[in-house]
Amino acid sequence: MKRIKLIEVRSELGAGTRGASLGIDALRIACLNKGSDYFRRFNAVAVPDLNHVLFDKNHFPYAKHIDSVYTVLKGIANTVEQTLRFGEFPLVLAGDHSNAAGTIAGIKAAYPHKTLGVVWVDAHADIHSPYTTPSGNMHGMPLAMALNEDNRVLQRNEPEPETEFFWRRLQNLGEPGPKLTPEHLVYVMVRDTQREEDELVERLGVKNFVLDEFRAKGPKQVAREIYERLRFCDLVYVSFDVDSLDSRFSKGTGTPVEAGLNVQEAISLCHYLLENERVVCFEMVEINPTLDSENTMAKNAFDILESATDAIQERLRLEEATSRGPRGEVANG
Secondary structure: OOOEEEEEEOOOOOOOOOOHHHHHHHHHHHHHHHOOOHHHHOEEEEEOOOHHHHHOOOOOOOOOOHHHHHHHHHHHHHHHHHHHHOOOEEEEEEOOHHHHHHHHHHHHHHOOOOOEEEEEEOOOOOOOOOOOOOOOOHHHOHHHHHHOOOOHHHOOOOOOHHHHHHHHHHHOOOOOOOOOOHHHEEEEOOOOOOHHHHHHHHHHOOEEEOHHHHHHHOHHHHHHHHHHHOOOOOEEEEEEEHHHEEOOOOOOOOOOEOOOEOHHHHHHHHHHHHOOOOEEEEEEEOOOHHHOOOOHHHHHHHHHHHHHHHHHHHHHHHHHHHOEOOOOOEOOO
């Protein structure tokens, strides 16, 4: 059976609040406390982070530490690409959400001629650029990197040439040009945005399933509608930011927001999404145990992760079974 490979990325260079680098270790502690053997069952590889540069002066006000972010994302892209080329399923556990742009670049590098769909489960649209960002925090920019979208129409900043140089490099990571098109991006639970993002999302026509619609339809129907929207995509990548959960359940993340999913809804949604045979990568990000006295966020996230992984494994088992004939021979084609 195709194996799951854990890719651990402790980089928190893109976050505005410190501590997301500890999220993976918080998950491991939650795993131990639950008595689970999860982290023994899968091979894991750690992508080098450059978190030590956070102690240095930042020279890029509109894209903080973008030079180091570029180096880290290059490492992520190479690791994801290699994992897919080896026939393994990359399950990425990452610090801040800027790392997702590296994951997307790696998927496209492995499958340059395939159409990629992205399901972005998050409180935030993450579609700012150095030209529009109010904070300079790069975890608000991964989709702008993947879409090659600067949103110059609503430009408010004048980034320095060095920033623009690295921004172009990030947009061309993996392979030159956009990694996906707006119609192949679906948001779930995005609800904390700025005007520049709102206008861009509307202009691009990106669908967002907010809480009222999600509750009215239920996770199974929402997953079905997502895949109907992505029906022309060969591959799908699901990115789960824990701040998609309601702030009552997600104190241990840098930017908690109310009116989000509860834990059971997140478990069900991820399960239904990951049953689909086109999903080639799942990512979980932004757990920050320094903001959480009892590691509740990681405990909740670990329950979601375990269920998501079960769905992936069940699907991989089914795929292997159907690719073999009645006596176990591999079917033609």
